[in-house]
Amino acid sequence: MRCIPFAFILFAGSALTAWAGPAPKYAVAELPAALRENAHAVERRHDELLTVKSAARTVETVLRATTILDEAGSRWASELVYYSSLNRISYFRGAVYDAGGRQLRQLRSQDIRDISLSDGFSLATDARGRVADLSQPTYPYTVEFEYEVVSDNPLFYSTWKPQATEQFSVQEATFKVVMPAGLALRFQERRLPAGTALAQSTVAGQQVYAWRVQNLAALEEETDAPPVSELTPAVFTAPSAFEVEGHAGQLNSWADLSRWTYELNANRATLPPALVAGMQALVAGETDERARIRKVYKFLQANTRYISVQLGLGGWQTFPAADVAAKGYGDCKALTNYCQALLSAAGITAHAALIKAGADEHDIRTDFPSSQFNHVVLCVPLKAAKADTVWLECTDQTNPFGYMGSFTGNRHALLLLPEGGRLVPTPRYGAAENRRQRHADVYLDANGNAKATLRTLRTGLEYDAVAGLAGLELSEQKKRVSNRLALGNFTLDKVAFQPLPTTATIPGLVETLALTLPGLAPPSGKRVFITPNLLSRLSAPTPAVGERQTDVWLDYAFTQLDTVQLHLPASLQPEQLPAPVQLTTPFGTYSSQLQALPDGSIRYVRRLEMPRTRFARADYPAYLEFRRKVSAADKAQLVLLKTDA
Numbered sequence: 001m002r003c004i005p006f007a008f009i010l011f012a013g014s015a016l017t018a019w020a021g022p023a024p025k026y027a028v029a030e031l032p033a034a035l036r037e038n039a040h041a042v043e044r045r046h047d048e049l050l051t052v053k054s055a056a057r058t059v060e061t062v063l064r065a066t067t068i069l070d071e072a073g074s075r076w077a078s079e080l081v082y083y084s085s086l087n088r089i090s091y092f093r094g095a096v097y098d099a100g101g102r103q104l105r106q107l108r109s110q111d112i113r114d115i116s117l118s119d120g121f122s123l124a125t126d127a128r129g130r131v132a133d134l135s136q137p138t139y140p141y142t143v144e145f146e147y148e149v150v151s152d153n154p155l156f157y158s159t160w161k162p163q164a165t166e167q168f169s170v171q172e173a174t175f176k177v178v179m180p181a182g183l184a185l186r187f188q189e190r191r192l193p194a195g196t197a198l199a200q201s202t203v204a205g206q207q208v209y210a211w212r213v214q215n216l217a218a219l220e221e222e223t224d225a226p227p228v229s230e231l232t233p234a235v236f237t238a239p240s241a242f243e244v245e246g247h248a249g250q251l252n253s254w255a256d257l258s259r260w261t262y263e264l265n266a267n268r269a270t271l272p273p274a275l276v277a278g279m280q281a282l283v284a285g286e287t288d289e290r291a292r293i294r295k296v297y298k299f300l301q302a303n304t305r306y307i308s309v310q311l312g313l314g315g316w317q318t319f320p321a322a323d324v325a326a327k328g329y330g331d332c333k334a335l336t337n338y339c340q341a342l343l344s345a346a347g348i349t350a351h352a353a354l355i356k357a358g359a360d361e362h363d364i365r366t367d368f369p370s371s372q373f374n375h376v377v378l379c380v381p382l383k384a385a386k387a388d389t390v391w392l393e394c395t396d397q398t399n400p401f402g403y404m405g406s407f408t409g410n411r412h413a414l415l416l417l418p419e420g421g422r423l424v425p426t427p428r429y430g431a432a433e434n435r436r437q438r439h440a441d442v443y444l445d446a447n448g449n450a451k452a453t454l455r456t457l458r459t460g461l462e463y464d465a466v467a468g469l470a471g472l473e474l475s476e477q478k479k480r481v482s483n484r485l486a487l488g489n490f491t492l493d494k495v496a497f498q499p500l501p502t503t504a505t506i507p508g509l510v511e512t513l514a515l516t517l518p519g520l521a522p523p524s525g526k527r528v529f530i531t532p533n534l535l536s537r538l539s540a541p542t543p544a545v546g547e548r549q550t551d552v553w554l555d556y557a558f559t560q561l562d563t564v565q566l567h568l569p570a571s572l573q574p575e576q577l578p579a580p581v582q583l584t585t586p587f588g589t590y591s592s593q594l595q596a597l598p599d600g601s602i603r604y605v606r607r608l609e610m611p612r613t614r615f616a617r618a619d620y621p622a623y624l625e626f627r628r629k630v631s632a633a634d635k636a637q638l639v640l641l642k643t644d645a
Helices: 006-019 071-077 254-264 273-283 289-303 321-327 332-345 474-484 617-634
Strands: 041-054 057-068 078-083 087-097 103-106 112-116 128-133 141-151 168-179 185-190 199-203 206-216 234-239 241-244 247-250 351-355 375-381 389-392 412-415 423-425 435-444 450-459 491-499 508-517 527-530 552-554 558-567 572-576 581-585 588-596 602-610 613-615 638-642
Touching: 041 071, 057 071, 071 078, 071 141, 078 087, 078 141, 087 128, 168 185, 185 206, 247 254, 254 351, 254 412, 273 289, 273 332, 289 332, 289 389, 321 332, 332 351, 332 375, 375 412, 474 491, 552 617, 581 617, 588 617, 613 617
Parallel strands: 041 168, 435 558
Antiparallel strands: 041 057, 057 141, 078 128, 087 103, 087 141, 112 128, 168 206, 185 234, 199 206, 241 247, 351 375, 351 412, 375 389, 412 423, 435 450, 450 508, 491 508, 527 638, 552 613, 558 602, 572 638, 581 588, 588 602
C-alpha cells in the first residue's frame, strides 16, 4: 500500500473545500425523530421581524427554511409574497438544499412570477403577489426563503402562526416586534406552549417584544376536529394608532376602527336629483317597509355590476355614489355606498358594515379589536320591528334578497357609524334553515331494473351548493348533477330547476330529476335485495389511531328529510320489514322506518338533524357510535321475495 504525503492531503482538502460551495446546512439527518413523526414537512427555522417605524410605516422581514419530507409536503416548497401600491417588496431571495444540506441552487429572478390575486370581493387589497417555487423531484430536500416588505398601510400588523396546518412540525420559530418610543403595541397570545414567555426589552429607546417556540410535534389530522388555527400557538398584533396616506386613526376599540372608516367615506353618498326622484317614485304607495327595500335592491342588481378597484387608499375609500350612478359599476365599498344612498333617497336608513367574507372563513376574533375584514355589506334596520334587520350583499346581481349565506352569514360585522359602531351578528343559518328535503318515486320491475323521479328542495346553506345550476346550459347541468349522484349504473334522463318564490324567507331551489337505474336490485335466487336509502347514506368516520387529541367540532348544522316510495310489481313482496331506528343524542337525532302501504308500495322515511356545536374529546367514542349506527341504518337492505318463482 502506497502512502500519500500528508502535505498533499492538506492541499487536496483545501482545494475541495474551496470548490464545494457554501457549507452544508439543514441536513435532514440532524432532525429529531419526533419532528418527523406524522409530518409531511418540518419548519427548520422561521424568523419573523416586524419593525414599526412610525404610525404610518412598518417593515416586515421574514426568513423561512422548511424541509419537505414527501410529496404531500410540497406545498411548502413555494412562497407567495403579497404587495400593493401601499406595500412594496425590498428583496426576495431563496435557495434549495438536498438531504445532506448541500445547496443545489439559488432562487433566480426568472423563477419568480408576478401574479394577480383578485378575489372578486375584497375590501382592502391590490391583489398582487410574487411567487417562487423551488420544488425538487427527489425527497427530502429543504427550501429557504427570505424577503422584506415595507408597508405604508400599518392597519395590518403581523399575525404569528408558526404551525399553520396539521402534519407539519416546527423545529424553531421566532417572532419579534420593535416599536418606536411613544407608540404602544397591542397584542394577544393564544395557546402558547408552557414555558413560552414574552421577552420584553428596551433597545435604543425602542420597545422590543419577542416570542420563540421550539420542537412543536406535528398534529395528526383528525375527523371533525376544530380548525388547526384553534389548536396551535399564535400571537396577534395590532396598532394602537396608525396613519394611512395622511388619514390618522386610533385602534383601541371597535368603535375606533368604525369611526375612522366612516369618516374616510363620509360625504360620498350624493346622488343626481333625477335618480333621487326616481327612487321616491319607485317606492311611492308601498306601505310595507321590507317591500320598499326589496324594490330598491332589485333596482341596484339590475343596474350595476361589480368590478374590483382596490388601489392604495381606494382599498378603504369608496367611489362617490354619483360616479356609480353614471358608470353603473363599482367595488364592494362603492356598490354598498350607492345602495345606501338609493335607500336614503327612498326614505330608508341603512348602515355600511365591515365583514370577513368567504365561504370557508371563520368568524373574527371579537375580543381583539383589529383590522380583520375584507368586505363591506349593508345593514338595514327595520323600523316596524326593532329586532329585525335586512342584510344586503350589494356586489351580486343574482343574490336572493336579504340572504347572506355561507359567504357572510353566521359571523359578526362592524357597523360604520359617525359616533363609532359596534359588532353585530349577521343572520344565523342553523339546522332549521339548512334543509335538504327529497321525495323519490322508484318504480321497480321484476328483474330489478328501475325508473325513478326525484324532487329535492334545498334551502339555506344547502341552497348555496346548487344556486348557480339553474342558469347553466342543460349539458352542463347534467354533467354536474351526474358527478354528485352517489349511484352505480344510471342514466340521467331529465333535469329541471325551479327557485322558490322571491318572497320566501329563506331562498331555496327545487331540483327535479328523472333517472333510469338498470340493475338497481338484481335478483339473487328467489330474493331481491334493495337499499331504500338511495342517496342519503352517511358514512361513519374513520376511528382515530390511538387516543383522540382534539375536541369534536361540528361546524355545520343541517336537516335532511327523505321519503322514498318503492312501487313494486305484483311478483315482488317484502319478506320482512327492518325494524324502525330512532336515535336521540347530543350529537344529532336520527330516525328511519319502512311501512307497507295498502296499494302494495313500500314507503321509506328518513330524518337526520345535526347541530352546530362542540364537544370534549372524551365524548368522541359516543359520537363515533352515533355515526356508526346512522351509517348502519342508512345501508339497511329490504328483502323482497319473488312470488312467481
